[in-house]
Amino acid sequence: MASNESGMVRKLEAKDVILRVLLGLWALVIILPLIWVFYTSLKTNQEFFMGAWQLPKSMQWNNYYRAWSQLGIGKSFFNTVILLTGAMVLNTLVVALGCYTLARFDFKGRDVIYWYIIGSYFITGLNTMVTGYILMRQLGLLNSLFGLIIYYGAGSIVFNTLILTAFMKGQPKELDEAAYIDGASYWQTFWHVGLPLARPSLLTINVFNFMRYYNDFMDPLLFIRDPEKYPLSVAIYSMSQAMTYRADWVTLFAGFVIMMIPTIIVYSVFQNYITQNLNIGALKG
Numbered sequence: 001m002a003s004n005e006s007g008m009v010r011k012l013e014a015k016d017v018i019l020r021v022l023l024g025l026w027a028l029v030i031i032l033p034l035i036w037v038f039y040t041s042l043k044t045n046q047e048f049f050m051g052a053w054q055l056p057k058s059m060q061w062n063n064y065y066r067a068w069s070q071l072g073i074g075k076s077f078f079n080t081v082i083l084l085t086g087a088m089v090l091n092t093l094v095v096a097l098g099c100y101t102l103a104r105f106d107f108k109g110r111d112v113i114y115w116y117i118i119g120s121y122f123i124t125g126l127n128t129m130v131t132g133y134i135l136m137r138q139l140g141l142l143n144s145l146f147g148l149i150i151y152y153g154a155g156s157i158v159f160n161t162l163i164l165t166a167f168m169k170g171q172p173k174e175l176d177e178a179a180y181i182d183g184a185s186y187w188q189t190f191w192h193v194g195l196p197l198a199r200p201s202l203l204t205i206n207v208f209n210f211m212r213y214y215n216d217f218m219d220p221l222l223f224i225r226d227p228e229k230y231p232l233s234v235a236i237y238s239m240s241q242a243m244t245y246r247a248d249w250v251t252l253f254a255g256f257v258i259m260m261i262p263t264i265i266v267y268s269v270f271q272n273y274i275t276q277n278l279n280i281g282a283l284k285g
Helices: 014-040 045-050 062-069 073-104 110-122 125-138 145-155 157-169 173-181 186-197 199-215 218-223 232-246 249-284
Strands: none
Touching: 014 249, 045 249, 062 073, 062 249, 073 110, 073 145, 073 157, 073 186, 073 199, 073 232, 073 249, 110 157, 125 145, 125 218, 145 157, 145 218, 157 199, 173 186, 186 199, 199 232, 199 249, 218 232, 232 249
16 A cells, blocks of 8 residues: 555555565665675675675774775875865856856857757767867876866766756846846846855755766876875775785775765765756756
8 A cells, every 4th residue: 555645545556566676676786785895894804705795703893994094095085075175166166157147148149059068968978088188188187186176177067057057047037137226246146146046956966066076987097197196986996906915805895885975975865855956947947
């Protein structure tokens, strides 16, 4: 039995039961490996090699300390925080200004600019990888967190423009006009009217930015050569390669868990909020 939105109880049909069973199995496929990684990170190396599926006899929480300090997870985590903060702030400013202009001002060539930006969404990342590397090299931004911040901030413009422009088009223009009547400039109207109204949509695109930047592997691997500047995604890969000689796998698993925690927290907190705001943006667009 199940309840609908009106509170009425309806009988589950066979297709509903099958769908829920399939979703439950899919959830187990995702969750069980995460659980295995977690309890493996609390073993000793001897316990891991004796039986990969056995539970630890005692919790080895010091594996996390070793992963943070000895494997350099702490340094890579700090690099990741700098990278994400800079890229998200840069992307937010550029996209917010651009989308506000496209959504609120009527000027010649506006639609051409908008569809040119959106059209570039169909160019896959692999096709821009070589040209992106050449451009970064010519600008002297290789092996630099600052260069990667610029690359990330520019790389998400297309998708975020699609979301934010649709949202800003739905804002009442009377609020802008009232601000102009009160003597506000274009910049003041954007900062005090347009930006606060777009806060839900800005939060949504920044959650997407976080997930993309945090989990990205190819771009940092391509542009960063100094291990001291590695973000977590590349650092974990480098450490896994080194484990061929060190064989300290439980510490590496502890590093995996540390890396997974931020994404799980962010997605769990903002999951419903993202879905709600995307629906609002779609209706307004």
